[in-house]
Amino acid sequence: MTSPHHELIRERAHHDRCRTALAALIEGAQDHVVTGEDVSASGADAEVLGFRLRSRAKELRELPEGPLFFGRLDFGAQRQTLHIGRLRISEHPADPPLVVDWRAPVSRAFYQAGARDPQGVAVRRRFGWAPGSRGDSADLTGFEDEHLDRGESRASEIVAREIERPRVGPMRDIAATIQPEQDDLVRGDLAVSVCVQGAPGTGKTAVGLHRAAYLLYTHPQRIRRGGLLILGPNRTFLSYISEVLPALGETGVRQSTLRDEIARHPVSGADDERAAVVKHDVRMAQVLRRALYARVRAEGAGPLAVPDGSYRWRVPEDELVRIVTEVRAEEPPYAVGRERVRTRVVRYVQDRAERRAGPRSDAWVRKISRARPVGAYVDAVWPRVQPEEVVARLLSEPEALAAAADGLLDAGEQKALLWAKPPRSWRSARWSAADLVLLDEVAGLIEHPQGYGHVVVDEAQDLSPMECRAIARRASFGSVTVLGDLAQGTTPWAARSWKTVLGQLGKPDAVVVPLTTGFRVPGAVLALANRLLERLDVAVPAARSLRADGELRIREAASDLLGGVVAAVRDALAREGSVGVVAADAYVPRVREALDAAGIAAAGPDDLGARVSVVPATVVKGLEYDHVVAVEPAAIVAAEERGLHRLYVVLTRAVAGLEVVHARPLPF
Numbered sequence: 189m190t191s192p193h194h195e196l197i198r199e200r201a202h203h204d205r206c207r208t209a210l211a212a213l214i215e216g217a218q219d220h221v222v223t224g225e226d227v228s229a230s231g232a233d234a235e236v237l238g239f240r241l242r243s244r245a246k247e248l249r250e251l252p253e254g255p256l257f258f259g260r261l262d263f264g265a266q267r268q269t270l271h272i273g274r275l276r277i278s279e280h281p282a283d284p285p286l287v288v289d290w291r292a293p294v295s296r297a298f299y300q301a302g303a304r305d306p307q308g309v310a311v312r313r314r315f316g317w318a319p320g321s322r323g324d325s326a327d328l329t330g331f332e333d334e335h336l337d338r339g340e341s342r343a344s345e346i347v348a349r350e351i352e353r354p355r356v357g358p359m360r361d362i363a364a365t366i367q368p369e370q371d372d373l374v375r376g377d378l379a380v381s382v383c384v385q386g387a388p389g390t391g392k393t394a395v396g397l398h399r400a401a402y403l404l405y406t407h408p409q410r411i412r413r414g415g416l417l418i419l420g421p422n423r424t425f426l427s428y429i430s431e432v433l434p435a436l437g438e439t440g441v442r443q444s445t446l447r448d449e450i451a452r453h454p455v456s457g458a459d460d461e462r463a464a465v466v467k468h469d470v471r472m473a474q475v476l477r478r479a480l481y482a483r484v485r486a487e488g489a490g491p492l493a494v495p496d497g498s499y500r501w502r503v504p505e506d507e508l509v510r511i512v513t514e515v516r517a518e519e520p521p522y523a524v525g526r527e528r529v530r531t532r533v534v535r536y537v538q539d540r541a542e543r544r545a546g547p548r549s550d551a552w553v554r555k556i557s558r559a560r561p562v563g564a565y566v567d568a569v570w571p572r573v574q575p576e577e578v579v580a581r582l583l584s585e586p587e588a589l590a591a592a593a594d595g596l597l598d599a600g601e602q603k604a605l606l607w608a609k610p611p612r613s614w615r616s617a618r619w620s621a622a623d624l625v626l627l628d629e630v631a632g633l634i635e636h637p638q639g640y641g642h643v644v645v646d647e648a649q650d651l652s653p654m655e656c657r658a659i660a661r662r663a664s665f666g667s668v669t670v671l672g673d674l675a676q677g678t679t680p681w682a683a684r685s686w687k688t689v690l691g692q693l694g695k696p697d698a699v700v701v702p703l704t705t706g707f708r709v710p711g712a713v714l715a716l717a718n719r720l721l722e723r724l725d726v727a728v729p730a731a732r733s734l735r736a737d738g739e740l741r742i743r744e745a746a747s748d749l750l751g752g753v754v755a756a757v758r759d760a761l762a763r764e765g766s767v768g769v770v771a772a773d774a775y776v777p778r779v780r781e782a783l784d785a786a787g788i789a790a791a792g793p794d795d796l797g798a799r800v801s802v803v804p805a806t807v808v809k810g811l812e813y814d815h816v817v818a819v820e821p822a823a824i825v826a827a828e829e830r831g832l833h834r835l836y837v838v839l840t841r842a843v844a845g846l847e848v849v850h851a852r853p854l855p856f
């Protein structure tokens with residue numbers, strides 16, 4: 189048996205070999221691109237091949253530097269040893285790999301095997317690398333072996349260190365330390381939609397991103413054809429998570445906010461809360477449908493006369509009414525309905541003509557289709573329409589709104605919707621964020637949007653029913669991974685039950701899986717947050733922290749709140765890691781000024797490398813800092829209707845320590 193020291197030397201040599209093989213892979217990928225360009229069999233095939241090879245070469249080139257493996261499995265019976273890393277590495281495609289991709293089926297045992305169920309694994313090895321290593325073999329500092337074949341089961345110090353490491357910078361991948369219950373979610377079947385109800389810091393976001401990487405690896409054709417979309421709550425959050433997938437070798441995944449995804453216009457208008465609440469209400473779907481279809485008029489267009497040379501074909505009014513009524517009942521998308529009416533009118537004419545004079549040619553059918561009276565008739569009964577026209581009319585004209593909202597919205601709700609100063613034309617309307625959702629609904633009624641093969645929706649508890657519908661339209665042929673925490677719902681329309689959200693997302697059968705092991709928030713802080721959780725009136729399981737370390741301090745600064753904040757930040761700066769100063773939005777300028785005056789450089793939330801960031805409470809969701817200074821909780825609670833939920837979010841951002849600074853009485 190070799191000594192640990194010799195074993196470490198052997199592992200470093202293996203890493204050197206992997207490094208050389210990876211360099212050759214990258215070079216080889218470049219060569220293939222050149223070859224791809226030379227392929228001249230079919231222009232289109234060569235283009236596709238060239239594109240794939242270029243993408244592969246680009247992915248390999250862009251892979252961030254880092255250790256090439258993090259684990260090893262020794263399968264006793266087969267005497268086989270596999271190193272596991274973020275990317276498959278081999279010296280030759282036909283050779284056994286030097287490193288297996290963590291997503292390969294055979295790697296699963298690394299995450300799932302245990303003493304009770306070793307899954308054929310004799311030894312699981314985890315490697316320890318120097319913090320921030322860029323993949324120099326000398327940075328391999330140690331390893332931990334777990335002899336599963338001997339029934340050994342122990343908590344890993346390497347995993348504990350990873351969980352407790354300081355958090356400056358953007359979010360990192362967790363491929364090396366995915367836990368079994370997380371792995372089950374990551375490797376779930378593509379066809380199955382799931383909803384993860386996870387307490388703060390249980391790894392929902394991490395799971396969603398690794399699931400995306402897993403699906404891309406396991407179903408490359410289907411996912412790349414259909415596309416994969418990751419939706420986050422805001423751009424700050426997206427930039428925080430933006431490096432995880434590239435670190436896993438997956439570039440080019442669309443990561444967006446729903447607002448950007450549906451934006452037909454920039455947001456240039458604002459709603460008061462009452463109007464926004466009505467606009468986000470699910471009843472609006474019905475109101476908009478009625479408003480759109482109010483434009484369809486079966487009756488009153490009169491009979492139709494279609495010229496055919498010197499002859500005129502007549503279509504009687506009752507026939508036309510029958511056609512329009514039938515098409516409406518079939519409920520196709522509005523634009524399809526329009527074309528269907530045209531086709532059926534033409535078919536009616538064709539029937540008459542063929543009865544009289546035998547088969548008609550395609551050219552004849554096309555000519556009748558394009559005949560001006562046919563076009564004018566379709567325009568009159570089923571007019572072409574822009575979503576903007578429909579929504580603007582509804583928000584400007586009380587009678588139009590009353591007709592569409594009859595029996596659905598009461599007078600007060602209708603009044604809340606109407607623009608105080610309607611624009612002269614829909615072209616000059618100033619659209620609010622909620623209006624974009626309405627426009628998307630109408631656009632979706634007119635024509636189904638292009639969907640995705642899979643959509644990962646983060647912070648889903650904050651979605652309104654109308655926003656869920658916008659996502660449902662994009663996932664109608666695909667599956668979804670829904671991530672959220674009902675306790676962190678802060679929008680006025682935040683969900684109270686996942687069943688409702690899943691129904692609105694068009695996936696009523698998705699299973700809801702709870703995650704309760706917290707990887708971020710220390711036990712003492714979580715205990716405080718869990719006290720607040722009891723008052724939030726949501727039925728969710730509380731989290732249990734994996735972390736015994738960490739501190740909670742409450743600092744009363746009755747006469748000098750900002751002085752207290754500065755002192756708390758100074759204390760935090762004496763320790764390692766990032767400091768997030770989180771305050772009610774209205775307090776942020778004052779807090780920044782106070783830090784500035786004290787000579788402490790503080791950035792905003794978007795500067796991910798900053799040591800100290802001052803973050804408005806409304807932006808902090810999904811983010812984390814080693815030390816959180818929570819400023820005046822009473823003000824955070826008072827700032828909005830669901831202020832207690834907001835405070836729960838704020839308190840659960842801390843990785844190592846939370847200091848609450850207050851002048852007013854504490855709301856917990």
Ligand SMILES: Nc1ncnc2c1ncn2[C@@H]1O[C@H](COP(=O)(O)OP(=O)(O)OP(=O)(O)O)[C@@H](O)[C@H]1O
Pocket residue numbers: 350351359360361362365366367370386387388389390391392393394395673676707708809810811812840
């Ligand atoms: N298995 C793991 N190993 C190491 N770190 C982990 C693991 N799971 C989660 N983490 C870390 O814990 C932190 C919290 O994870 P994440 O942000 O995904 O949680 P979340 O459930 O989305 O939290 P929140 O609801 O509060 O936004 C992150 O820093 C993440 O990298």
